Amino acid sequence: MGASQSDHHVSKAEKAEKADLVTRIKARVAAADPKKARELGGVFLFNIIKGNSVYSWTMDLNKVQVYEGEPPEDPDTTFTLNEHYFKQLVHGKEDARVIMQAGRCSVTGDIMRAMKLEPYIKLE
Template identity: 80%
Template sequence: MGASQSDNAHLSKADVVSRIKTRLASADIKKAQEVGGIFLFNIIKGTTVYSWTLDLNKVEVFEGEPEDDPDTTFTLNEHYFKQLVYGKEDARTIMQAGRCSVTGDIMRAMKLEPYIKLN
């Protein structure tokens, strides 16, 4: 298990999003649509920002920003993004510590764990 965790630390943001896309493909579509919403993630590394979108209305994941305004936008650095998706740190802890900026529908955002958590 230790080897796979260290491997995860070296995955690129795009690889992580690809894994989230694969996870979403196996999710219960009706349950995902019940949560609904468009979630924009802005992942910061140095001076660059990598954006990707989780659209639970259409049940899809893609790189870049959505055409419609997102219901919730998350802005956090790459380290905390990986901590979040690999379950090493709880979303509430990251937000309460000020490590993640969240704007929009925070209550709906709390229902994302089954769709973005990879472990």
């Protein structure tokens, strides 16, 4: 019985944490050297799956901004992964290459550029 109560509590915490993670990534990108961000450039769409719903957010390094939803034009790279692996990735508990090679994350588009995103999405 106690497990179901804690599961319900975790659910609310996870919802808040997901929004918090993107907010923290947004702040990290805003604090980054804009010249370096633009040198890497690109528009990256993240589709985070939880149950039957998908939460999408975009990192646009051409404009050095992060926002909820999809970009107005096709992104250079799209990542699709479940919320658990997204958390593992941003908290540095699993390497991006491991997540992709294990098939836990679908990546379409410019994969070589995507591999250089770690400084912008990894939270410490």
